[in-house]
Amino acid sequence: MSLPCLFGFHRPSLSSIARRPLGLVGLCEGCGRPMNKPGDGKWALTDPLDKPIRS
Numbered sequence: 001m002s003l004p005c006l007f008g009f010h011r012p013s014l015s016s017i018a019r020r021p022l023g024l025v026g027l028c029e030g031c032g033r034p035m036n037k038p039g040d041g042k043w044a045l046t047d048p049l050d051k052p053i054r055s
């Protein structure tokens with residue numbers, strides 16, 4: 001986890017960016033978490049849908 005990530009400043013790794021019908025997706029360069037960017041929006045983290053549920 002890089003320092004910018006701790007403060008919420010995630011940025012996508014250029015090599016991970018891929019185009020999707022609804023926008024762009026990528027992985028954060030610092031922490032590797034998935035991000036997406038709607039067509040005219042900002043990059044934001046996405047929660048993986050297959051996140052394990054802790055009991």
Ligand SMILES: [Zn+2]
Pocket residue numbers: 005009010011028029030031032033
């Ligand atoms: Zn990050």
